[in-house]
Amino acid sequence: MDIGIIGLGAMGRAMARNLADAGHHVKAWNRSGGSVAGVTMVASPAEAFKGDAVFTMLSDDDAIRATLIASDVLAQARRGLVHVVTSTISVAFARELVDAHAVADIGYVSAPVLGRPDVAAKGELNVLAGGPPDAIAKVRPLLDVIGGRIWDMGDEAPTANAAKIACNMMITMAIEAMAEAVVITEANGLARERFFDVILNTLFGSRSYQVYSANIANERYEPGFKATLGLKDLRLASEAAADAGRALPMLAAVNARMSETVAAGMGERDWSAMAKYTIETGGALTP
Incomplete structure (x- = not known):
């Protein structure tokens, strides 16, 4: 298939490379330029919308x-194309995109x-796919290339965005839960590595706990996912909760903690640096 890619950050580059390696003709546009082996770079986003499908992986x-x-790219798209947005975006904007694509007839x-x-990079992403069944069926072979499992989120595209926002919210809650547990256990003489050994082999063996407990144990906070982006996603979750007319106290707490982490100069570090902030401040709340 003839595939376009918009956005070549770490995630977009991996997706583009995997699609090219799978034998697809991939052309990409990136705001800051760059290149990927096996991928043809194009001069404008509109050129990426001239194939069978296009993936967008932009930050927000x-x-x-x-x-x-703003540049009316959708109106220039090839008829019959399917646009797949893999970014974490707001539910409200996803609804806007549904309407805009309907107008453009793509x-x-x-x-x-x-x-x-x-x-x-391994092509093992979990893909939360929402949208019309015929559109998903058309791009399903491509989703299978980038994903280890494709999860059906239903016929309404924004539902997938709500699910992703909720997942990221829960990851931050796990990070903060581990940090606060370390505050208690280290204050009583138990090394964090020994405590994490207990929780990972009893109650909390999920990937989020495995990945981020290792970061906390080793005090390794090189960015895999930046704290600034984590704060953005918590803002999206807060907006979704407000739109639903609900107040979510745990969300409010981790949103405030992530904001404090970014304000403390750790915005470019991995979002698990929120744990470092909590541990070093002893969990004290900012007045």
Whole structure:
């Protein structure tokens, strides 16, 4: 298939490489240039919309709006194309994208992904796919290339975005839970490595606990997913909760903690640096 890619950050690069390695003709546009082996770079986003499908992996709503909506790229797209947005975006913007694609008469699928760059490089992402069944069926062979498992989120694309936002919210809660547990256990003489050995082999053996307990134990916070992006996703979760007319106290707490982490100068570090902030401040709340 003739595939376009918009956005070549760590995740987008891995997706583009895997699609090219699978035998697809891949052309990509990136705001800051660059190249990927086996991928043809094009001069504009509109050129990436001339094939069978296009994947967008940009950082947020504003980046997608500026790149695709403000410049009216959708109106220039090849008829019959399906646009797959794999970014973590707001539910409200996903609804806007559904309407914009309907006007342009092209397919739209929300397919945010769970997984860090190392998982993307292996083609083992968990893909949360929402949208019309015919559109998903058309791009399913491509989703199978980038994903280890494709999860059906239903016929309404924004549902997938709500699920992804909720997942990221829960990851931050796990990070903060481990940090607060370390505050208690280390204050009583138990090394964090020994405590994590207990929780990983009894109650909390999931990937989020495995990955981020290792970061905390080794005090290794090189960015896999930056704290600034984690804060963005918590803002999206807060907006979704407000739109649903609900107040979520745990969400409010981790949103405040991540904001404090970024304000403390750790915004470019991995979002698990929130644990470092909590442990070093003893969990004290900022007045």
